[in-house]
């Protein structure tokens with residue numbers, strides 16, 4: 144044990160490359176620099192990161208576009224320093240109380256409490272959202288498994304999707320939407336996906352029963368009623384979608400809406416009978432990562448990857464993600 148502890152301590156003095164941001168702002172606030180490697184606490188593992196992603200969560204915390212995010216990431220300046228919530232890599236050291244994971248394990252997961260995956264090394268508690276990589280899956284394929292999928296899972300659970308439900312997913316080509324299409328199909332529900340012309344084929348390939356191209360067709364005019372309308376890109380409104388909902392149907396959006404209306408509607412509409420808006424707060428547990436791993440292994444879920452960048456080009460990756468046109472996920476490689 145002493146040998147192990149000494150080995151861990153030596154890591155503290157080793158340097159690593161990391162994408163660091165010291166102030167909120169545009170992609171250019173992120174700089175590649177050398178910093179000390181983190182040292183795992185007694186309940187943590189040290190992961191050598193082989194792949195990560197740049198996603199809308201990273202963008203939100205980097206830009207602090209919504210002031211509310213500063214209550215988590217620091218009121219005046221960022222307290223994490225290194226972003227990156229999704230990771231895939233190999234465990235290089237473990238704290239003295241770690242029992243579930245071992246040095247050498249190939250792992251993946253999600254860390255939105257400390258972030259830190261935009262670096263060659265990161266630490267995470269072994270009981271947090273981390274597990275071993277699914278069989279026959281590369282680091283680049285494992286890294287994007289969790290972000291979009293865990294937001295989708297939270298919303299699917301809140302909407303209490305059942306077999307036979309009729310569901311509409313607006314924005315089905317994004318990270319959250321593309322995960323939602325696949326995950327909802329596992330509930331044996333009927334999925335109508337909405338996206339632009341260029342993404343119709345890829346969204347069909349995810350298993351959607353019907354795809355509506357919002358460029359050529361007004362999705363609010365279709366002659367169908369839905370149990371659940373999930374706006375995965377936050378571009379619609381409850382008012383716009385209300386006529387498409389069944390009597391007790393649910394509307395969920397990933398965005399706050401105009402003047403934060405989705406928050407107010409989520410507080411008010413459940414008090415009455417009929418159509419309602421929900422705004423569940425996203426959470427992720429170890430069990431969720433294990434569930435996603437099983438779905439990947441059984442071929443029931445495959446994260447959609449748009450493109451990859453090396454860590455050296457992370458500013459370009461941020462710029463691309465902020466076009467809001469990515470199809471699925473943007474992966475960052477570190478090897």
Ligand SMILES: NC(=O)c1ccc[n+]([C@@H]2O[C@H](COP(=O)([O-])OP(=O)(O)OC[C@H]3O[C@@H](n4cnc5c(N)ncnc54)[C@H](OP(=O)(O)O)[C@@H]3O)[C@@H](O)[C@H]2O)c1
Pocket residue numbers: 198199200201203204209291313314315316317318319320337338339340342357375376377378397398464467468469470471
């Ligand atoms: N603040 C945060 O921390 C945070 C974190 C995560 C997610 N979110 C929010 O969750 C939402 C989804 O995130 P994401 O990562 O899944 O998004 P994303 O991957 O960036 O979504 C990109 C997709 O959105 C589609 N899109 C763009 N404009 C559209 C429109 N007017 N109508 C329908 N689709 C449109 C595009 O496809 P088409 O060409 O097919 O339209 C594109 O494929 C975003 O609104 C994001 O802000 C916020």
